[in-house]
Amino acid sequence: MVNVRGIRFTACASLCLALTLPASALAQGDLSVGRKMLIEDNPGELWIDQGKALFHQKRGPKNVSLEQCDFGMGPGKLEGAAARMPRYFADTDRVEDLESRLLTCMTQLQGFDRNQLIKQAISSPASKGSDIEALALYITSRSNGMKVNVSLSHQKEYDMYKAGEYLFFRRSGQTDFGCVQCHGEPDKRIRLQDLIHMTSKAGAQEVASTWPAYRGSHFVVRTMQWRLNDCVWQMRLPDLKYATDYSIALTTYLNRQGNDAVIQVPGFKR
């Protein structure tokens, strides 16, 4: 008799997983089968059109679209732009990831209030999602089929990469956790949740090519900023602010390690 005590099906996705998997597969612990089955019909696709509309619409106090926003390939040029981020931008003199670049353009170009944007950036579960989530997905989807290509050339990109590496291994707090405590070895799980082996090339590539992703248990599209936010919450760290150098550094480190992965978004997560 299998003892399933302690399992809490808090989410539809876990429930679906259990229902669609034959009992034998679950016993073998092969949860990846169920996960693959779910990827084929990814509800996150719906957010792409929403993001596209938001991108071209004239919005904000200045009533302009994002077509003049430069994501690194020239104003409005989105093909392959996300594949090269985070990267250095001369106009802000900063290394920015996709989400912080969106904040830059939405404030400077469209005139939105930065604090308001940040407050709404990570949406509530089962909501219709935030503008930034939809935009980040749409823009990244314009790199679908292309290879991640984070290059280090500006000094600030080198700095960001090294800081990210340092932070990945930095332990603190009452759990003594850095990122590597959960993501440093292959085939590991927290309870039933698979952990990506990020110090391997393949693992870093999975990270670099699957966000933004539809999160089944939240019914919304989630971004890399959200992912990091949720990690540090479990690590018992204080509240991580949105689009800080801390998360940009970690993303630079991971994406660079994940170079040459073929981008396919939205990813699908539990």
Next chain:
Amino acid sequence: MKKTTLFKWMTLAAAGAMTAGCASYPDEATTRQMAEKMVYDAFAFSPAHKGRLDQDRSQQICSKIGDAKLTQAEAAEIVKLARASIEYPASGKLYGDWKVGDRLAHDGAGDRIRNGKLENRKENGGLCQNCHALAPGEINVGNVGPSLTGYGKQRGNSEAVIKYTYEKIYNAWTYFPCSNMPRLGATKHLTPEQITHMVAYLLDPQSPINK
């Protein structure tokens, strides 16, 4: 006039080389300085929670980058600090109630912070289930740490085993410097009394983990 122009161009070229050609990885000390600043800029924290960001000496040593190994001297320092950190329950009894320990072992919550608010809990969970296999047949368990199934069956419950188990949970680095396991007692995630219950859960012949 001509000379000045030439000089101007040379200066520009040199500046260009410095910004484009000579960019490289910063050294360790610079990296540490930049990254540490990022930590304190990135989190919104009250004074009470600043300690969650500050690294103690052991955490600093245990944050080796990549495959860098601990030196013998560092390992010895970790063990010394870990030994010194261990506190025992006021009662002096290291063996509590396995039923309470069973509940704690399966509780992964406690002390998380969202929007500045601390998770509202009577006590913190023991977190064991997140990383360790526990009673036989339980499937919702992690594997970051080794299986604990049959822990007491294999070791018995002599005084020495009880003391070792208590100290291992209180501060895992006493026996395994810089292991992935949180120093649950030393960081105050768990109280000494809670740890005695987990000791009993691991060692008691009646505990499901030894069935």
